[in-house]
Structures are given as structure tokens and as C-alpha cells.
Amino acid sequence: xNEPGNRVPVLILNGFLGSGKTTLLRSLMIQxxxxxxxxxxxxxxxxxxxxxxxxxxHTEIFEEGDPRFHSIHSCVLSSRRGIRELQQALDSILSGGxxxxxxxxxxxxxHPMPLVEFFASQTQFRLTGLLxxxxxxxxxxxxxxxxxxxxxxxxxxxxxxxxxxNLLVEQILFCSHLLLTKADRIAAxxxxxxxxxxxxxxxxxxxxSLPWGNLPLxxxxxxxxxxxxxxxxxxxxxxxxxxxxxxxxxxxxLATRVIKDDRPFHPQRLWDTCTxxxxxxxxxxxxxxxxxxxxxxxxxxxxxxAGINLELVGHWRAGILDDARxxxxxxxxxxxxxxxxxETGRFGDRHCHLTVIGDKNQVDQFTESLMHCFLTExxxxxxxxxxxxxxxxxxxxxxxxx
Numbered sequence: 001x002n003e004p005g006n007r008v009p010v011l012i013l014n015g016f017l018g019s020g021k022t023t024l025l026r027s028l029m030i031q032x033x034x035x036x037x038x039x040x041x042x043x044x045x046x047x048x049x050x051x052x053x054x055x056x057x058h059t060e061i062f063e064e065g066d067p068r069f070h071s072i073h074s075c076v077l078s079s080r081r082g083i084r085e086l087q088q089a090l091d092s093i094l095s096g097g098x099x100x101x102x103x104x105x106x107x108x109x110x111h112p113m114p115l116v117e118f119f120a121s122q123t124q125f126r127l128t129g130l131l132x133x134x135x136x137x138x139x140x141x142x143x144x145x146x147x148x149x150x151x152x153x154x155x156x157x158x159x160x161x162x163x164x165x166n167l168l169v170e171q172i173l174f175c176s177h178l179l180l181t182k183a184d185r186i187a188a189x190x191x192x193x194x195x196x197x198x199x200x201x202x203x204x205x206x207x208x209s210l211p212w213g214n215l216p217l218x219x220x221x222x223x224x225x226x227x228x229x230x231x232x233x234x235x236x237x238x239x240x241x242x243x244x245x246x247x248x249x250x251x252x253x254l255a256t257r258v259i260k261d262d263r264p265f266h267p268q269r270l271w272d273t274c275t276x277x278x279x280x281x282x283x284x285x286x287x288x289x290x291x292x293x294x295x296x297x298x299x300x301x302x303x304x305x306a307g308i309n310l311e312l313v314g315h316w317r318a319g320i321l322d323d324a325r326x327x328x329x330x331x332x333x334x335x336x337x338x339x340x341x342x343e344t345g346r347f348g349d350r351h352c353h354l355t356v357i358g359d360k361n362q363v364d365q366f367t368e369s370l371m372h373c374f375l376t377e378x379x380x381x382x383x384x385x386x387x388x389x390x391x392x393x394x395x396x397x398x399x400x401x402x
Contacts, residue, residue, distance in 0.1 A: 007126035010102045015133030017108030017284035018304020020181035023213035031217040040093035040102040045073040047256040047355035067096045078111040112174040127226040132175035137185040146197025179210040255360040257367040262345035263374040264292045267391035270373040281362040287354030292383040293391040318348025
């Protein structure tokens with residue numbers, strides 16, 4: 001534990017939607033658990049559906065109700081409401097005794113400046129690192145390998161407008177360390193070009209590639225205090241813009257939609273919809289779902305830009321009950337039946353819960369298309385009768401880009 005009077009070090013994981021913050025956070029949490037390091041964690045999601053909080057909870061490092069773990073959703077931490085809830089979360093973490101480290105994962109639409117100002121005035125916490133994660137594949141696709149980031153920013157300045165390009169650039173400007181993610185998806189020489197372009201935006205921050213969210217926790221714990229003095233001119237310049245945005249809990253023309261249904265997705269229709277719509281300003285969609293072709297397992301849907309990752313989360317209780325491979329005894333079967341009897345869905349505990357984040361002009365169209373991917377009532381009868389449906393999704397649950 002920290003000595004009395006010492007401020008608790010804080011690491012912030014910042015970066016645009018789908019840049020890999022949750023993957024890195026899970027890796028750091030596992031490392032901390034293995035090293036018996038006492039940490040506090042705050043996770044932020046702008047959507048009403050708390051997907052990231054559930055993902056982190058699946059690490060089983062924190063027990064339910066643990067005051068060291070907090071999930072703040074339905075707003076961004078950079079909003080006035082977000083800052084208030086962050087203060088409450090930090091107070092709760094301290095109530096159980098000062099941890100050795102606090103890690104904060106922001107929403108992808110979170111601007112770093114209000115958090116920098118918040119921690120500059122803290123007497124019990126010390127900001128040591130503001131890590132900005134940048135999706136190298138997204139920069140390659142949307143900004144010509146980084147060459148078009150600055151021109152796009154300049155066009156916004158001339159037009160007196162702010163959008164996600166401003167957010168991306170300003171996340172880079174405020175960071176103490178910049179991490180390039182998903183670099184394995186593009187050629188090595190292009191990664192180097194992207195790194196040079198980004199480093200020109202913030203020459204004070206080292207740029208490193210982050211393969212599969214692997215970053216040694218010891219390196220982060222060795223970081224010294226964040227350089228507040230360096231960003232003071234930037235804060236002064238941006239303060240008027242950010243003041244008007246601070247009341248907006250979903251800034252930058254971003255909209256969120258939540259899908260909740262107990263039906264499975266038709267595998268082929270889902271594949272076709274994603275092929276047709278992804279990359280059209282649908283920045284992020286994530287959540288839990290299942291397919292009729294594999295209705296025993298709960299899958300994590302994790303989409304950023306045109307890339308989709310499927311991850312096996314676990315088995316549905318309804319699937320376990322029906323599967324002889326689990327060798328349940330009579331008492332275990334009865335316990336499962338009692339729990340399933342309390343479920344409100346038609347198919348036991350199976351469900352599809354997704355959140356979609358994107359441009360206001362595109363998100364409704366994609367959400368409506370996803371709704372048409374659920375099995376129809378006729379297809380449900382055929383599925384329950386044992387009929388199989390074409391399933392083009394990879395069986396091994398690996399990264400898949402359209």
C-alpha cells in the first residue's frame with residue numbers, strides 16, 4: 001500500500017473509439033493481479049449499454065460490488081457529469097484504503113483536457129501517464145497513412161467546425177505516450193510512416209507499437225508525473241471550445257443506439273450487412289450476441305471501423321443444460337433450471353445486447369439493418385426443428401476485416 005501522505009499514481013488510457021483501450025486494460029489488470037499489485041480501475045463508456053464494464057468484469061479480478069472497480073456509462077468523462085462521477089468513483093476507491101495505482105479507461109469520444117485539468121488540482125492523486133492509443137489501420141485507411149490528418153484539421157479550423165478529426169489530433173497533443181495499435185494489419189513501412197506523421201503532431205511523446213495490447217506494467221509504473229506545464233498553452237487555446245462541449249454527454253456529432261433482443265442473428269444476413277455498411281462512419285459497435293449455428297456460446301462482438309473481432313466469452317446456461325459434455329449431476333441440473341426459469345427471454349439466458357456508435361447521419365441506418373438480421377419467427381421454428389443456416393463467420397473467433 002502507499003505510504004500515508006503520498007498521492008496515488010494514476011494512468012489514463014485515452015484514444016478514439018475502437019483503438020484497443022479495453023484490450024490493454026485487461027492485460028494490465030491481469031499483470032497487476034499476477035504481481036499482487038493493489039489497483040483501482042475506472043471504466044467509461046458513452047453508451048447506455050455498459051459493455052466495457054461487463055468485459056472487464058469477466059476478468060474476475062474484482063468481485064461484484066468491489067469499491068476498487070467503477071464503471072461510468074451513459075456519458076463521457078470529459079463532460080461535467082463525467083467529471084462529477086469520476087470524483088465520486090475515486091472517493092469510493094480511497095474509502096477502502098489507497099491502492100498502489102489507479103487505471104482509468106476513457107470512452108473513445110472523451111477529450112483529455114478536462115481530465116488533465118482535473119488531476120492538476122488533485123491533492124490525493126498524481127497523474128503519471130496519459131497514454132493515447134491510435135488505431136494504425138484506421139489512420140492508414142481514413143487519413144492516407146497520416147498524411148491527411150493535418151490538412152483535415154486545417155480545413156476544420158478554416159470552417160470553424162469541430163469533429164472527430166479534432167478529437168483525434170487533440171488526444172495526440174495531450175498525451176505523454178502514444179501507442180500505435182493494430183499495426184499487424186498493415187505493412188511495416190506504412191507503420192513507420194504513420195509513426196512519423198503522428199510524432200510530428202506531438203514531438204514530446206514517444207511513439208511505440210503495441211502488439212495485441214501487450215505492454216509491461218512495470219514500464220508504466222516507472223513513469224514520472226505528467227508534464228502539466230507543457231500543455232498549459234494548449235489548454236488556454238482550447239478552453240473556449242471545450243467549455244461549450246463540456247455539457248454534451250455525446251459530443252462530436254456522435255450518436256449511440258442500443259439493440260436488445262432475445263433472438264439470434266442469422267449468420268449470413270449479419271455477414272452481408274457488415275460487409276455492406278461498415279466503414280461508413282460507423283466508428284464502433286460492441287456487445288454480446290449468439291448465432292443459431294452455435295447457440296451454446298456467448299460471443300463478444302467488437303467492431304471498429306471496417307474490422308470485426310469475435311471473441312468467445314463463455315457458455316449460455318441454457319446451452320450448458322442441453323450439452324451432455326458438461327456432465328452435470330442432478331443437483332447441478334436442477335440449480336440451472338431454477339436460474340433459467342427466472343429469465344425473461346424466450347431462449348433462456350441467451351440474448352443479443354449491442355451498442356452502436358457512429359455519425360448521427362449513419363447510425364440509424366446501420367442499426368435498422370442489424371435489426372433485420374435477427375431470425376424471423378418462421379426461421380426460429382426451423383432453427384428449433386434442427387435446421388442449420390449458412391454461417392460464413394470464422395469458427396476460430398479471430399480478427400476478421402471486411
